[in-house]
Amino acid sequence: MSMIHDKTPLPDLKDWRFSIDVEDIAWAVFDRVDESVNSLGRRPLEELDAIVAKVEELSGQGAVQGLVLMSGKDNFIAGADIREFESFDTEEKVKEVLAPPLELLDRIEKLRVPVVAAIHGYCLGGGLELVLACDWRIADREEGTRIGFPEVKLGIFPGLNGTIRSIRQAGPLNAMTAMLTAKFYRPSAARAIGLVDQLVPTRHGLRWAARKAVLKKRHSKGASWWQRLMQLGPVRSYLAGQMRKQTKAKVREDHYPAPFRLIDLFEEHGGDLKDMKREETIAFAPLMVSDTSRNLRRVFKLSEMLKAEAPKQEKGMNAFRPLRVHVIGAGTMGADIAAWCVVSGMQASLQDLSEEQLEKGIARGQKLFKKRLRGKRDQDAAKARLIADPQGIHLPRADVVIEAIVEKLDVKQGLFKSIEGKLKSGAVLATNTSSLKLEDIAEGLTDPGRLVGLHFFNPVPQLPLVEVVRGEQSREEEVRKACLFVTAINKMPLIVRSVPGFLVNRVLAPYMMESVAQFESGQPREKIDQAAEKFGMPMGPLELMDMVGLDICDHVGKTLGLAPESDNTLSRLVKEGKLGKKTGEGFYVWKDGKPQREEAEYEPEELDRLAAELMKPLLDEAERARDEHVVENGDLVDAGVIFGTGFAPFRGGPLHYRETQNAQKSAVAA
Structure with missing residues (x-):
């Protein structure tokens, strides 16, 4: 291919590199300055406008044959820059901010010459909306390349006309599924549904393929005629009804309105994409300024904060790169930890x-591989x-050694003394x-500063948080290496002090014990669980306790001094051997892996009152944990409770929720 020459430079660009080669192909390479990831903010969009x-x-002078959009980083575009979202505080402001990029994408679509997007890495959200305005999309098949619309996770839906362009390109069923599920598609799957037109094996083939696409004036055909039939009135209404039903099975509309507003938009205006284009912004603006979206954006920032707990990986001889893990204890937790490390690409000995x-334990791991890994190879x-x-x-070769045996101090001490030598x-030693x-x-270790805690949550494959426990004796270097290990297995590390219950169990246990007290006072179990679910918890506390195991919950309650001194329902069930799901009976009888509930409906106001009583001990304990510096600050308390317990993400965390509630009460009183 010809060398690229800057025949027509744009000298003031900071986030883009623009050049025109000897074949008159224009190349725009997005490489946002001082950022590890490309995202669409005000300046990158203004510079793209200039390009x-x-x-x-x-093109009006016949001086260019086409334009290619590429990335100079390991990702294409990870979406809009959500740091700029906070200034969008009114619906009018949102509409005002959206107008220029909406016009820009229309201009890209109307260019006289072909526009080709060459995609490597993450192409998400606003990045996908940008490439859908291009004539032709090429992606590489590399493992790190993913395509999708994650917006509903932020309480919104695509707002740069991605709704109509994805429907036009992939058809209503594929496009709406992509937007409603927030799924990240592999390149081959993205091509199969029509979001991508062409694939190349690696990033190294993108430039050549893009050049050929420009010279051949490639233009995507879009969705097939039979896919477009789904936009017609009766079919569209049926489709919208099915989507609404499936979405309701996953989330409550009062908690997460965005997917329901997207379905409404499609049902009412999907028959005329010009109408839908206009109405998209009208439906989008109120979602963007809602408390739900603001809180979900906060949760995203909290997740980024947790990932930053791991230090930047240093280069050179002393770099810590965990490749081999040794887990001692092949019970449910130990087996799952080992298997998850393997799923993350490591070798694990059990x-x-x-x-x-x-x-x-090995059989359990193999079940996980069937669920999580594609293909027999x-x-x-x-x-x-x-x-x-x-x-x-394999212990002497391991980079990380994790003990997951019985919770008996003398047994653990004996084990660590026997393996320390x-x-x-440089290996991490963890319990x-x-x-x-x-x-x-x-106690008794030759080098006690080496020991840290790695507290995983059950089920390990599903819960994203790992508490990295810093004992008074733990060296900072060991804590940081433990955080590096946690991020290497695609989990979020939360550094906590060595106090009873650490953070998550300490905050969750009072909530669970309150649910037991409510049950003993005569509240039906279904009412207790419904109240928690209406508040936004992923499941009710009694069902959760059955899932975790009532013996474990009773042990935690006693360890933290929360269990009543006199006999209580929880300890009674444990004595009777009714430990929850694993024995088939606890608070509920379990059949085929599901709790057998009695059908019962309660007044919403009653459920709200009960939820407030259930949540109060949790909120109180979260405040105490913050004040006692169990973690570094209040934001990390919120992050730990959200990602460790599933605390209603749309409420922004327990401390944030209580502050919001107090502010609202003060405003009413004033």
Whole structure:
């Protein structure tokens, strides 16, 4: 291919590089300055506007053959810059801010010459809306390339005419599914549904493929005629009804209105895309300024804050790169930790005194591989990386050693003393204890500063948080290496002090014990769980306790001094061997993995009152945890409780929720 020459430079660009090669193809490379990720903010859009204006001028003179949009980073465009969203405080302001980029995308669509998007890495949200305005989209097949609309997770839907362009390109069913599920599609899946037109094996083929697409004047045909039939009145109404039904099965409309407003928009205006284009902004603006969207954006920032707990990986001989993990204890938790490390690309050896337990642990891991990994080749490779190791032969080679055995102090102390001398230099030594003090476990170690806590939550594959426990004796370097390990297995690390219950169990336990007290006072179990779900919890507290195991909940309650001194329902059920889902009966009887509930409806006001009583102990304990600096600050309390317990994300976290409630009461009183 010809060398690129800056025949027509735009000298003031900071976030884009613009050039025209000897074949008169214009190249716009997005490489946002001082940012690790490309996102669409005010300046990048203004600079893209200048590039489009230049191409408009030159195409009018016959001086360019086409325009190619590429990225200079490892991602294409991760979406809009949500840092700028906070200034959009009124619906009118939202409409005013949206007008220029909406016009810009229309101009890209109307350029006289072909516009080609060459996609490597994440192409999400506003980035996908931009490429849908292009004539032709090429993506590489590399593992890191993903395409999708994550907007509903932020309480909005695509607002740069992505709704109509995706429907035009992929058809109503595919486009609406992509927007409603917020799914990240692999390149081949994105091509199959019509969001991408062409694939190349690697990023190295993108430039050549884009050049050919320009020279051949490629133009996407869009959705097929039979897909477009779904836009017709009766079919569209039926489709909208099915989408509404499926969405209601996942989320409540009063908690997450965005997907329901998107379905309304499609049902009312999807038959005429010009109408839908106009109405998109009208429906989008109130969502953007809503409390739900503001709180969900806060949750996104909290997730980014947790990921930043791990230090930037240093380069050179001393870099810590965890590749091998050794887990001691093949129970449910230990087996799941080992298997999850394997799913994340590592090798994991699993040690246990019981041969039978070890076999169960390996079988459990293989079930996870079938669920999480695509294709037999990847599953077979994972099976080979999960090693049964009854003698602990692999321990001296491990980069991370995690103990997940019985919660008995003397047993743990004995184990750590026996393995300390076998560890390789620089390996992380961790305990998954949920109730014992790290300082006590570390007694007797030659180097107690080496021990940290890695507290996983059950089920390990689903819950994104890991508490990284810093004991009084733990060295900072070891804590940071533990955080690096947590991010390497695609989890979020939360550094917590070594106090009873750490953060998550400490905050969750009073809420659970309050639900037991409410049950003992005569409140029906269904009413208690419905109240919590109406508040926004992923499941009710009694069902949750049954899922976790009533023996574990009782142990945590006693450890934290929360269980009533006199006999109570929880301890009684434990004594009777009714431990919840795992034994088939607890607060509920369980059949086929589901709790058997009695049908019952309650007044919304009653449920709200009961929810306030249930949540009060949780909110109180969250404040105490903040004041006692269990974690570094209040934002991290909110992050830990959201990602560790599933606390209603649309409420922005327990501390944020209480502050919001207090502010509203003050405003009413004034």
